[in-house]
Amino acid sequence: MSSSYTKSVSSISFPTGEYDDRFVTLNQYKSVLEQGFHVNNIDALSGARDTKINNYTSFNITDKAKLSKFLSLSSIAVDQTTSLVSKLSFRQVNNAPDQFIYIFKSNGEAESNQQKPVGIRALDELGSFANNYFFELEALNNNLLRIKHNNGVFDYYLNYATGTSASGDPYSRFVFYKGQDNYRSITQERNDVFRYALDNEGYLQLYKTVGGVLNVVSLSAGQLVAVPMEAGSLNRGITNLIHIDYYLDQNKEFVNSSFISYNVKDSSNLTINPLRGSFDNVGQYIFTSNYNTISSDKMPMNYFSLDTNRSEFNFIKRGSNMLDAPYGLPGYDNREYNNLYLGNDQEGGLTNPILNYTFYNKDVFIVNGTDTYFQAPSSIYPYNRLNVNDTKFVENGSFAGPTPNLSDKLYIKRLNSTQYDNGRYLCTWLSGGVLGDTGIWVDRYYYPDKITKTGALSSDARYAPALIDSVDSLDLAVTDAVLVREKFFDKKSDAAIEPNINIKYQRVGKADITEIVDASAPLLSAYDSFFTSKTVRGETENICNDFSGKEFTFSGSQYVKFNVQKAIDTAKSFTLNFDMYLDPAINYGLELLGNNTNRGFGIFQDQTVTPFIHVVSENILYIYNTDFTLLNKIDFKTRIKQVFKRSALDDYIVATAGNLYYKVNTQGNKIKLECGSDILDYFGTHMEHDHIDFIQSNQQVQRMNVNTMSVSALSSTEFDVYKGETGMCLYDNVIRYKDTLFKLPGTKTRWENANTIFYKVSNYIVKHNIDLGPETFLTSNNDIVDFNILGDQIAVLTTDRYYVYNTSGVASYTANISSINIPSPPEATTVSLTGGSFISIDWVNEYIKGDQFTYPVCLAKDSANNLYLAKGTFPTLTAAALSGVSVADNTKKSNLTNYNDLNRIYDKTSIDFKLSLTNYLNTEDILNQTISFQPSSFEPGFYNFTYRLDTLQGNSTLYINGDLYDNQTFQPGKYQIQDIFSDEFFIGSTGFQSNLDLATYLKQPNYYYSKDLTVRNPLIYDRAISKEEIYAIYLSSKDVDDITLSLPGGQRTSKTEIQQFFKFNRHNSSNLIDVVVRDLNITNTEVRDQIKTSILAEAKQFLPVGTKINNITFIDHGNS
DSSP states (O other), rough: OOOOOOOOOGGGOOOEEESSOOEEOOOEEEEETTSEEEEEEEGGGOSSEEEEEEEEEEEEEEOOOHHHHHEOOOOOOOOOEEEEEOEEEEETTOOOOOOEEEEESOSSSSSOOSEEEEEEEEGGTTOOOOOGEEEEEEEOSSSSSEEEEOOOOOOEEEEEEEEOOOOOOEEEEEEEEEEOGGGGGGGGGGBBBBBEETTTEEEEEEEEEEEEEEEEEEEEETTTEEEOOOSSOOOOSSTTEEOOSGGGGHHHHHHHHEEOOOGGGGGGGBBBBBTTEEEOOOEEEEEEEEEGGGSSSSEEEEEEEEEEBBTTTTTTTTOOOOSSSSSOOOOOOOOEEEEEEHHHHHOOSSSSOOEEEEEEEEEEOOOOOOOOOOOOOOTTTTTTSEEEEGGGHHTTOOOOOOGGGOOOOOEEOOOOOOOTSSSSSEEEEOOSSSSSSOOOOEEEEOTTTTOOOHHHHHOOOOOOOOOGGGOOSOOHHHHHHHHHSSSEEEEOOOOOOOOOOOEEOOOOOHHHHHHHHHHOEEEEEEEEEOOOOOOOOEEEEEEEEEESSSSEEEESSSSSEEOOOOOOOHTEEEEEEEEEEEOOOOOOSSSEOOOOSSSSEEEEEEOOOOOOEEEEEEEEEEEOOOOOOOOEEEEEOOOOEEEESSTTTTTEEEEEEEEEEEEEESSEEEEEEEESOOOOEEEEEEEEESEEEOOOOOSSSSEETTTTTOOEEEOOOEEETTTTOOOOOOOOOOEEEEEEEEESEEEEEEEEESSSSEEEEEEEEEEEEEEEEEEEEEEOOEEEEEEEEEEEEEEEEESEEEEEEESSSOOOOOOGGSSBBBBOOOOOOOOOOOEEEEEEEEEEEEEEETTEEEEEEEEEEEOOOOEEEEEEETTEEEEEEEEEEEETTTTGOOOOOOOHHHHSOSSSSEEEEEEEEETTTTTEEEEEEEEEEOGSSOEEEEEEEEEETTTTTTEEEEETTTEEEEEEEOTTTTTTTTTTTTSOOEEEOOOOOOTTTTHHHHTTBBBBOOOOEEEEEEESSOOOOOOOHHHHHHHSSSOOOOHHHHHHHHEEEEEOOOOOOTTTTOOOOSEEEEEESOOOOOOHHHHHHHHHHHHHHHHTTSSOTTTTEEEEEEOOTTTT
């Protein structure tokens, strides 16, 4: 007899849905029915596509919606302190370099000293990875912040210190103090704690309360200062906005489904590309609940996402043919799930749930390097006829190239081919001018009587998409008139996909690329030897070593040279192609590849090097290497007034008495003399790479072109601070700032950075921030003989002492001239500079075995007027006598190396492709072209570089990874009758004249060799190769992927199976699991091992992805 049970209506309950994460809340609401039931409505179960019960679990497919419709994230109460590592910079106007905050590595005192000064300077002089430019921003809460720097040992915090000096004067300054406070104890502003504001563009403002007044931290005259806030003002400008490496939108939380793309160049930082990503998208989900766990008031629930972005054959790709994405972004929503199949609604249904879904796209798998034939579906809903440019083939991965040979092509049977009877149809191909561009499908037609089919397939594109393009004009008479002049033409494709039409798709492949490269016929394509050098009896001996290969890493002691100049000079054009491992953290030295001196081609980086030291005595110019070995002695007819030296391999300009100006090459040969110049008498000069400005005694400014040595008059202006200055009759100097010439008082102009100069007026040194004005930097009771600047270090010479400061005025060293060490000569005679005097100071910048060395060099005389050169690092200097050189009045007037000017003129971090050509008919007509790029804009890795010189067309062009980077033009045909190269082509060392490398000429083996430079696949051509060949060479080291095309295929249904499913209440705090087998009472180790093997095999069937069994142990009762 069956039993029946009766329960009260009050026993009916509507439990609250719960998710097993305290920070996630299921969206739900209560409603009351007219019968009085209090119903709980869970949004995830409302409007479900299908609901099934299987294995004690309820399954519910949601409609397409955003996940935020079904659940919400609650606020997370965590430690509010946020830490961020960044450089801190002030942006500048007129494209001037940013000014960065840095902490001094040393303050000249003991390391135990508790403070380090704050400095401001441009970053480009040291590189992006100088540690003392990086700071940790500790955001204590939404109001307070500290700035910390760790030097590898101690923490230093930025402080705003105020007090009274020993002399009783009040002071206030920013300084770093060593500290180790626990930030958790900080609750209010103090010396090392600032108020702050941070916007979503990465701009930070710091505030400091001083004496009850709120100040904003600002940049003024190259220093940090606290400026009182102004009432009624935004108090927000370029001087108080600190830029940091941070964007708030990178930290947004995305609850809803997203399809993410990353910036390729910032891949190491996973920086999201917002233009290519798709955010806050709809999706479909299955919400589940194990009904054995449901109570009267709680219903635990879990969910998982359904893969709506998979295509017909489970490819994850962009390119849905349905209109499901914003304009310009390929769609990826390929499926719509409708039903669940679990067997009957019972406790034991199907082991693997089956999902039914609707899709609209047909997959066509394309293998690279092959022809794929397929037929369009019988339905291409939602279209009747689809132009190839409206398909998703490009989004699916079709390759666009410069020619049909090097791009994907397709062929569709044409029902109407009469429109262009004046040309034969060749193919439909994806034309793209830049690698990675989406390209456009075009039809190519050609005239067989004018060009072969092979020639038409390998020719560059002749299509520019435009509404006024005559080829796409409706007026065929106009079109025909244009096309009759061509061998072939391209037009936007008419090819269209229709139901059941036959299509052939040609995917570019490795064999296609290799065929083009093999047929390019370079002069050379590999290394066959390399050179090392050593000193033998005072001379440099270069030793040739056999080597065969396509890749060479230069370690600072080898170089390679190629003898290709004759072939290139015959052809009058050339192409250089190579792969180079580019690391922004590495400085490769002066010349990486090439042979550029006063003509030729070279790839340079640090053009501020100073291989030569120049000493002047009366009418003689002595040129030494940096070991003080005499290389050359050049006599002039009259007394030398000044020596101008540009970059290491450029010519000298020498001004002598009698209004004579010489051009002298680096070997000491006088190659031009200019007499009777309009520059009659001058006080001061300002040098740039291609000209020199002179301020004359009549206060007029003249400019000399260093190539032609012609002179032109220029207008100049005064700084407002000096206008009408009493007692100032004449200006002694001139500078160029932001394309304006300014006259200056004083002599010996030295640049700290692009905005700040120092100059000497009487016994004062003036520091002049050009935007803010001059101030006295240093006053001396003794005569200031000379001074010079390197970065933030300024060295000052008086008659018998030197002083070293930082540019903020903090003293580091001082010593007497007698402290300079002079090695005793063989006869053991004691030599000393006691009683002597300093003459000038400069800086040497050089590379030895690829390592950079920068140090001071001084010219001095002893009490008997014998000249000495001294070098070293402060405070240790060592001198050597200059035999046979006497002191003259003009000795002190020329810079020893001119490093300060070089450091201002040249960017020593950029990679420069430099071309110099001289007109054969007019040697004063010199073409100098430079194409530069910053390594810091590239991630470390191999890059393909192609430099192409076409003198017939008048182009010098640089391609990077097959893409056009820059093209510079000159008069076509002008250099077709002259030699391009004059010397052999060097890699890994700086080429010099007469087929020597610079180290050999300097008698300094291994100087100016490159280190950590890897160059592979060097190719040199005696012609300007085609764009197709450039693309092919780059692609030859890449893989060509197979792709899956997406065609509209009408509405269809299919099913998929869930193979593994994990209940929501399964917890793993680690991806490693320990398994414990209890009370088995088996002690035999072999049996236990067999059990372990069986457990591991079974576990593979149900373990979550990424989870592994770490250990299996056996514990019996009494041993646990």
